Amino acid sequence: MSQLKQIHAQMLRNGLFFDAFTASKIVAFCALEDSGSLDYARLVLSQISNLTIFTCNSIIRGYTNRDCPREAILFYREMIFNGLEADRFPFPSLLKSCGDLREGKQLHCHSTKLGFASDSFVQNTLINMYSNCGCLVSARKMLEKMAERTVVSWATMIGAYAHWDQPTEALELFERMMSENEKPNEVTLVNVLSACAKARDLEMAKRVHNCVDESGFGYHVKLNTALMDVYCKCGCVSLARDLFDKMPEKNLFCWNVVINGHVEDSIKTERLFCSSVKCNSKERKGIRWHWSACCLLAAIWVLSSSCGGIESALDVFQELPKKDVMTWTALITGLAMCGEGEMALEYFHEMQKSGVKPDAVTFVGILAACSHAGRAGRIVEAGELIRKMPKAPDRFVLEAFLVPAESMETSKWLKELLDHS
Numbered sequence: 001m002s003q004l005k006q007i008h009a010q011m012l013r014n015g016l017f018f019d020a021f022t023a024s025k026i027v028a029f030c031a032l033e034d035s036g037s038l039d040y041a042r043l044v045l046s047q048i049s050n051l052t053i054f055t056c057n058s059i060i061r062g063y064t065n066r067d068c069p070r071e072a073i074l075f076y077r078e079m080i081f082n083g084l085e086a087d088r089f090p091f092p093s094l095l096k097s098c099g100d101l102r103e104g105k106q107l108h109c110h111s112t113k114l115g116f117a118s119d120s121f122v123q124n125t126l127i128n129m130y131s132n133c134g135c136l137v138s139a140r141k142m143l144e145k146m147a148e149r150t151v152v153s154w155a156t157m158i159g160a161y162a163h164w165d166q167p168t169e170a171l172e173l174f175e176r177m178m179s180e181n182e183k184p185n186e187v188t189l190v191n192v193l194s195a196c197a198k199a200r201d202l203e204m205a206k207r208v209h210n211c212v213d214e215s216g217f218g219y220h221v222k223l224n225t226a227l228m229d230v231y232c233k234c235g236c237v238s239l240a241r242d243l244f245d246k247m248p249e250k251n252l253f254c255w256n257v258v259i260n261g262h263v264e265d266s267i268k269t270e271r272l273f274c275s276s277v278k279c280n281s282k283e284r285k286g287i288r289w290h291w292s293a294c295c296l297l298a299a300i301w302v303l304s305s306s307c308g309g310i311e312s313a314l315d316v317f318q319e320l321p322k323k324d325v326m327t328w329t330a331l332i333t334g335l336a337m338c339g340e341g342e343m344a345l346e347y348f349h350e351m352q353k354s355g356v357k358p359d360a361v362t363f364v365g366i367l368a369a370c371s372h373a374g375r376a377g378r379i380v381e382a383g384e385l386i387r388k389m390p391k392a393p394d395r396f397v398l399e400a401f402l403v404p405a406e407s408m409e410t411s412k413w414l415k416e417l418l419d420h421s
Contacts, residue, residue: 001037004029008044023048024055031062038062038071053079053087060090069097088116092125101133124152131160151185159191162198170195171204184211186220193226202234221247225254232261310338325359333365344369 008026011017017026023044030041041059048055056079063072076094080086091111098104108126111117117126123146130139143149143157154177161170174192177184184192189208196205209227217223224243231240244250244258317323317331328351335344348366351358358366 001030001035001040004036005040017047018049020048020050020052020055024052024058027055028058031058032065036062038066038068051084053084053090056084057087057090057093061093064093064097069099072097073099073103086110086114088114088119088122091116091122095122095125095129098129101130101135104129104133118147120146120148120150120153124150124156127153127156127160131156131163134164136160136164136166149180149182151182151188154182155185155188155191158188158195162191162195165198167195167199167201171199171201174204183215186217186223189215189217190222190226193223193230197226197230197233200234202230202236205230205234219248221249221251221254225251225257228254228257228261232257237261310335310340323354323356325356325362328354328356329359329362329365332362332369336365336368336371341369341371 004026008017011022011026016022027041027044027048030036030044031038038059041062045051045055045059056075059075060072063069063075072093076086076090088111091107094107095104098107107129108117111122111126116122123142127139127142130136130142139157139160143153146153154173158170158173158177161167161173170192174184174188174195177188189212192208193205195201196208205227212220212223212227224247228240228243231237231243240258240261244254247254313331313334317327320327328347332344332348332351335341335347344365348358348362348369351362
């Protein structure tokens with residue numbers, strides 16, 4: 001910036017600054033470069049008499065890139081108020097910056113009024129905006145209106161369905177994409193695998209796996225991790241482990257996925273955890289230490305019956321420099337899994353005293369602890385609750401239900417429940 005200010009001063013002295021193109025270069029540097037300054041860019045902008053939309057676009061992009069969405073929107077409004085008509089280029093940045101659906105719709109209307117709503121670049125960001133706002137119907141309508149859909153269009157819509165827990169729609173859209181001979185990229189395949197994991201669709205996951213191999217993405221870490229996650233959630237841990245062993249590079253997320261997949265096999269969990277600690281011994285700081293601690297707690301719960309792991313896990317937990325909702329949840333859930341319901345509830349009270357707010361997963365652990373602390377025996381009511389669920393129960397719900405129900409006579413309504421699932 002010090003060098004730029006010297007150049008700016010020289011340009012003012014010799015009159016070059018008053019050329020619109022040259023002045024726009026100064027604004028662009030200040031707004032878009034990491035070493036720039038948006039405040040200085042606005043100051044330079046105020047000195048330009050013949051302002052162009054190109055120069056203003058740099059300011060809007062600068063605000064968006066630096067995570068200042070309100071400033072981007074307010075600057076655009078100021079620009080329009082001063083009589084400067086926009087071209088198509090600021091709309092992608094503006095749509096990323098809009099704060100809510102109402103504002104997004106206003107920008108959509110304005111882009112349509114100016115004749116840019118049929119531009120594929122603008123259309124892709126409109127799909128993304130509606131998806132981020134949870135308005136998937138409008139996002140899908142935009143996709144259907146596109147004269148030419150790009151791989152980005154497909155990937156964005158598939159990702160939106162997966163994110164908002166509509167995996168069936170995501171997989172159906174992927175089928176249609178393939179039928180139209182659109183070649184998927186890495187982002188598309190990761191989004192499809194996310195939907196496969198939520199839908200527990202092993203067949204589609206295997207098809208995606210073939211697509212990954214055929215496309216030459218075999219060494220893509222995110223894709224392999226997503227594949228491993230699907231295989232583990234579908235009960236095919238051996239397939240996940242085979243992928244894991246072939247990976248030339250392994251990050252902490254890979255280790256977490258494969259450890260969770262082997263959580264029912266105590267010997268494999270112990271060995272994998274020991275290997276992960278060796279591989280990440282230099283990186284156990286901040287978030288990496290947090291994830292390793294969670295993996296350690298999970299591994300110890302599995303080993304607790306044979307190794308006295310509860311005491312070891314509690315020691316690890318006490319030594320953590322910072323305890324967040326995930327580490328508290330790992331502790332509470334682990335105690336519940338080991339049948340220590342009362343101890344889990346005690347630590348839940350400690351969690352509340354510490355000021356950490358529980359999340360949905362924490363409450364699942366607490367309910368499991370309550371179950372271990374003393375079952376209510378209201379099996380019929382539990383069955384009716386499962387029957388009324390908006391979605392068919394998966395194997396985890398049924399396993400939680402069948403544990404207390406296994407000693408009872410399997411009645412007609414229980415058979416119907418199993419048939420329903």
